[in-house]
Amino acid sequence: MDTNGATTSSTAGGGSTSKSSSKKHSRKPVYSRFTQQELPACKPILTPGLVIATFTIIGIIFIPLGLVSLSASEKVVVEIVDRYDESCVPSNYSNDKLKFIQNPSINKSCVRTLTVPKLMKSPVFIYYQLDNYYQNHRRYVKSRSDKQLRSVSDEKSTTDCSPEDKTVDGPIVPCGLVAWSLFNDTYWFSVNSKTIEVNKHDIAWKSDKEHKFGSNVYPKNFQSGGLIGGAKLNSSVPLSKQEDLMVWMRTAALPTFRKLYGKIEQDLQANEKIQVVIQNNYNTYSFSGKKKLVLSTTSWIGGKNDFLGIAYIIVGGLCLFLAVCFILLYVIKPRPLGDPSYLSWNRSPAGHPN
Amino acid sequence: MIYVRESHVEKMGKTQDVSYEILNVLEFNSTRKRQSVVCRYPDGRLVLYCKGADTVIYERLGTGNDDLNKVTRVHLEQFGSAGLRTLCLAYRDLAPDLYESWNEKFITAKSSLRDREKRLDEVAELIEKELILIGATAIEDKLQEGVPNCIQTLSRAGIKIWVLTGDKIETAINIAYACNLLNNEMKQFIISSETDAIREVEERGDQTEIARFMKEEVKKQLKQFLDEAPQYFCSPSGPKLALVIDGKCLMYALEPSLRIMLLTLSLNCSSVVCCRVSPLQKAQVTSLVKKGARKITLSIGDGANDVSMIQAAHIGIGISGLEGMQAVMASDFAIAQFRFLEDLLLVHGRWSYIRLCKVVMYFFYKNLAFTLTQFWFTFGTGFSGQRFYDDWFQSLYNVIFTALPVVIVGLFDQDISSSLSKKYPELYKEGVRNMFFNRRIVAIWACFAVYQSLVFFYFVSLSSSTSRDSDGKMFGLWDVSTMAFTCVVVTVNLRLLMMCNSITRWHYISVGGSIIVWFVFIFVYSGIMTRFDRNDNMFWVIYVLMSTSYFYVTLLLVPVAALLGDFLYLGVQRWFFPYDYQIVQESHKDDADSINTPDSEETKEHLTPDEARSNAISQLPKEVSKHSGFAFDSPGYESFFATQFGKYVPPKAWDVARRASMKSKSKPK
Secondary structure, three states: OHHHHHHHHHHHHHHHOOHHHHHHOOOOOOOOOOOOOOOOEEOOOOOHHHHHHHHHHHHHHHHHHHHHHHHHHHHHOOEEEEEOOOOOOOHHHOOOHHHHHHOOOOOOEEEEEEEOOOOEOOOEEEEEEEEOOOOOOHHHHHOOOHHHHHOHHHOOOOHHHOOOOEEOOEEOEOOOHHHHOOOOOEEEEEEOOEEEOEEOOOOOOHHHHHHHOOOOOOOEOOOOOOOOOOOOOOOOOOHHHOHHHHHHHOOOOOOOEEEEEEEEOOOEOOOOEEEEEEEOOOOOHHHOOEEEEEEEOOEOOEOOOOHHHHHHHHHHHHHHHHHHHHHHHHHHOOOOOOOHHHOHHHHOOOOOOO | OEEEEEEOOOOOOOEEEEEEEEEEEEEEEOOOOEEEEEEEOOOOOEEEEEEEOHHHHHHOEOOOOHHHHHHHHHHHHHHHHOOOEEEEEEEEEEOHHHHHHHHHHHHHHHOOOOOHHHHHHHHHHHHOOOEEEEEEEEEOOOOOOOHHHHHHHHHHOOOOEEEEOOOOHHHHHHHHHHOOOOOOOOEEEEEOOOOHHHHHHHHHOOHHHHHHHHHHHHHHHHHHHHHHOHHHHOOOOOOOEEEEEEHHHHHHHOOHHHHHHHHHHHHHOOEEEEEOOOHHHHHHHHHHHHHHHOOOOEEEEOOHHHHHHHHHOOEEEEEOEOOEOHHHHHOOEEEOOOOHHHHHHHHHHHHHHHHHHHHHHHHHHHHHHHHHHHHHHHOOOOOOOOOOOOHHHHHHHHHHHOOHHHHHHHHHOOOOOHHHHHHOHHHHHHHHOOOOOOHHHHHHHHHHHHHHHHHHHHHHHHHOOOOOOOOOOOOOHHHHHHHHHHHHHHHHHHHHHHOOOOEEHHHHHHHHHHHHHHHHHHHHHHHOOOOOOOOOOOOOHHHHHHOOHHHHHHHHHHHHHHHHHHHHHHHHHHHHOOOHHHHHHHHOOOOOOOOOOOOOHHHHOOOOHHHHHHHHHHHOOOOOOOOOOOOOOOOOHHHHHHHHOOOOOOOOHHHHHHHHHHHHHHOOO
């Protein structure tokens, strides 16, 4: 009959010839692990042992790291912070600081004394710190022209810089609010009536000096309008050597920031008294900003910032604590791995009729 | 003109080819449930042969030959009980003038432009009456291999299975027994139109009377069953319920007034069998469940009569095979055998659900973590709207830096292997109950995204407030944001690895590749300065950043601190509140990787030709031709046919019990 005939014919084909010809009759697609979803895979299961081990390892690695960072920040780095904007206003102007700062004829110098708490090894870095100063405001960040800074031929590309883009004499170089608001307080340091030299070279990023600010670009028409925003620039010095400008133009991330002013290349002994003569030129009074002078040494991890060290210690400590908790829970309330009695249909056999 | 090879006893068994001329063919359609041909014998005799379902043929028989009709009816019931599909054959001699007049009407009807079907039906009615019964045929239409197992597994998975068939009630019940849908412990509710009371009314012939009476009967029965039902499922260990309903009764039960009762009753039953249903009724029943019960419905069928049902359901599956490709062409999915439905639902359906939930949740999470970081930044910019990240970072985040890994997860993630998915069909209920994508899960992911964004922003910005390294210089906005973005990309990609159930080498490649692409991109982006840049914020940023030890210290801290919360949550969830699939994973974690497929060919390389042949035979599918007809898996056929040949085959024990229970049910006819 039909069926047997079909059976015998294909069987004979399978037996006598090789496997490949019997495969020719099949319309099965070619087997590949990729298409049949049978790729070799690692199937990690978060067993209690793994969880406890992970927490323990993290704790063991992080706590020493945190201690190292913290000790670098606490012991190695010495920092002096001195707020001077309130006290550098003469007493007769203390109610009207704005008038004081905006009057160019009043003498703005002010003398402060700083005490060195511990030996500060050279180089000691001088920063000015501004609070409540939003260098990260959108319109401020936008108001600059990097093209102009790079080369003379792009002098005229001042589109984003308005209102500080051009005067009747031509385009302002460097244009924009960022450059216009250049910080102009100055500091002179002396100890025991001996002047300490401040090195103002190499305070800007190397990439700024070499690539971003052109060596043939000179300031032009800068701060020539009615409203003066900050420092004036020497128009015979090219931009690639104007390090204060370069430091200022690297807009800060947060409203409280500090920028590098210069370096002192000698050691400062403990308990030394340093006289600082400050020219209090910069107007932070109209927006209740604060000005601070900072002297700081650095370590391998940077300046005085306990945050990383403390964060490491907290995370590491938390992990060890959690590891201990899990060990206790594992002992008190164990659940055998893979126990079928925990399956939901085995737990409530009564259930519902569906 | 057709030729039939006949051998008659009178002609001494000699075969000869006799020619018959086919004059008209009245096609089969599902409303008429019959088909006929009119043919002319060599000697000029005109005969109409008709073949169809027994009910429609019996309606059209002439008087006389009542004995034959009764005996045939008994035979038909026996065939039905044995699970065979029955047909009746009848004929009628036609007088030439009767035929001529009818033929004219037939030709007009056939060539009419409007309502051709209806007119053909009417014309067919005219001639298909006063038939003389020849006899009945019975065919075994066997179940495919693996169907009972498949149905049992699917009902363990919480899927309710209804059978809608055009067969008689006995055949349908038999099929249901064979499929494990019905068994003797179930309480069966039968609503049939072949009771004696209904037959009496039908014989009277008044259509309105019949309709009214049937509707009353159906209503009464539905009510009665609905009242009886509650007592059975109050006790959890009580018998399950099953409903068997006939096509004619279904017609009345689907009317708006009775529909709700039917729906309530059938939803309480674990299986429903509908027999003698027309294709339209199949679609109506499917819509009833789909719209009335608001459950997800899946229809599976293999013939042209299943097309409307396939299209009415949420998901329609066509079985490609012997009855043509109609069902396949109308369906959403096509499979080759019924038993593949198990794979389709329990393996691929389940995996699809899990993968979809993971992909969607991960997408929202990674964008939330990324965007909220900028949100915390706005508090520090005087709400001026300054962006924290560079434009290119934002544009390419979803395109390059975090895109590929989630695609790989969506393709390859498997919580448990395919064989285990079929072994534990109850896991399917996780998808039914929507356990992996509900408000709670979304809220948890959102909370962790918020926590991570806080870590990203504050850890990075607070730790960069002083000198970048020992040379005293300070970071600016763009340096801090590049550091934060690096942390975001690394963390978000590592989080993906934490949420995978199975990690293939493509996962490693895509996750590692995404992070590497980020570094390559930022190296290139901050290394070049073109005339077309609006500003050079990013110039040389990454090189300076990576030359400080601050970068590495922060890059180690921030992802670990951010993922700590997630890791803790995953550990606690798996330990104290495990999902079912997690328990299955744990109990089978030491199984050898089941990459060898059951019919893997590698084992047969070293066989002798004989062994190869016997292997090949054993691997052939058991059904080869549609005309063989065995392995119905149904009880009784062996003993039935054996008795016809006068041989004795002992019936199986379960068969005896079943037949006994069925006989008592089929008594009230």
